[in-house]
Amino acid sequence: MENNSLAYALFDKNDAKTSALKLDWATRQKVCVGIARGIAFLQEESTLKIVHRDIKATNVLLDEDLNAKISDFGLARLNGEESTHISTRVAGTIGYMAPEYALWGYLTNKADIYSFGVVALEIVSGKSNTSYKPENECVCLLDLAFVLQQRGSLMEIVDPKLGSEFNQDEAERMIKVALLCTNASPTLRPTMSAVVSMLEGQTVVQDVISDPGIYNDDLRFKPLRDQQQQMQNQSLSRSQPPNLPSDGI
Template identity: 40%
Template sequence: MAFRLMFCCGKGLDRKEQGKKQATWRVFSLKELHSATNNFNYDNKLGEGGFGSVYWGQLWDGSQIAVKRLKVWSNKADMEFAVEVEILARVRHKNLLSLRGYCAEGQERLIVYDYMPNLSLLSHLHGQHSAECQLDWNRRMNIAIGSAEGIVYLHHRATPHIIHRDIKASNVLLDSEFQAQVADFGFAKLIPDGATHVTTRVKGTLGYLAPEYAMLGKASESCDVYSFGILLLELASGKKPLEKLSSTVKRAITDWALPVACEGKFSELVDPRLNGKYVEEELKRVVLIALICAQSRPEKRPTMLEVVELLKGESKEKFDALENDELFKSPHPADYNDGSRVDDGSDFISEEKEPIRELKEPEGDPGK
């Protein structure tokens, strides 16, 4: 199988990081996972999407796991499984979801992870936990910095470098202490040394896709920076990346946030569920970083290393330069985002699409 061959290349794991957290993944039997999940009982289901379903399980030693059961119906689906297992076997970082193991028996393809008790960022912003407001401002800042540091590892520490290609709220999981762990590497791409980008078919979720990737298929680290900018705005505001204006039209979060930020009205951008309990300076910092990340020109976006530095407030000089950027002087909202108004439909591109000139929402499953 393809994934068995790919593991032979796993020597590329960054040795410094490998020393910090040794790989502990293993091959599970289908019988073992059936037992752990009570035969993939519906009551154990944590979520479902275009990729398949995720189930809670408990191993014989009492440890809790999450089992992703993929829908295998083609060589492409099998390859997506192989890619995710390969990437997860390579990467080890406190802000990246760890691989516990996998199972490939017959037509079954299953990936096993540590169970994250607080589920995903999506569940707290827009899902089952959204009304509880467990994400105070301090937790949101920690999630922003933690997820950014996980992406820094992918872009700058892993060998070869890795583009995630699907940074979004549902792929940021939260452990028992609400520490962020970036997950789901099924769309990830390895970047050869010296390459600035790879041209590929488009996969991902509308609202998070960088325009050069959505329209031309050019995937680079900068595309992840764009997606992370959208995620930051979502984290600060509690709004979705695409907001319904009518039954057929949506507006990008950036087209709402940029004019407000340019007027300095940052308090209008914060999630009302925080009830005014936030740090004004940090909110301003998060919003400006988000907007500079999510601008349409990739050459103007910062690297994730710079994003982490800015989020931590480590350089007043660099933040002052950011605050005085031309983007915040004379905004042109209509030209700012690639998809400010798009036809309503499914947000998730579950199948690879040819690069497109006009970004529209394709048919697919939004649940990933």
């Protein structure tokens, strides 16, 4: 793709081409809606219903016109209509994986919706959830968003590089949709068609409050933190990125 990946455009500040690539608000809105439409197609419109399992900024490619294209289906799984969830080994990328899948291997299309929520938050903030430097008690970008939501100051998370050149209504919708998609309870996450409708302003975004404490010292997440540390240690010895193991695809 002519403009590499969304992660490259958002996070790589040392590349001359990236610095020349201006992701203004209109472009970010278009990219976010484009990703949502792509996932909605996979989940609701395609003949074969697909769970991607690795939705993240590096797997969103940008063409010459900065249209978003979902890539890398190496971990994808078919989601049969007759099943409530898919039985498979856990695979994906730390920082984008839904908690019910990372901890208990419970995989449904709601896992991709969670991952999309993280990506949407990265788009509006210009920060990476996986390389976010903790501030105070916030352990990740998503945690920061939940804290700002409780304080009533969501707009503080908007990328400062945008200055005042952004649509405040669209930005607020995108943040609220991201938080709705990353709700700790998968049953409270919206469908992707509903996400598209909300992002485009056709329907009102529901206000659902999640407890940010579940991302801190909750013992339910201790196995995930331990697993992340173990895999980071393995990656250092093998010179590979800290992804969870695939299941043989």
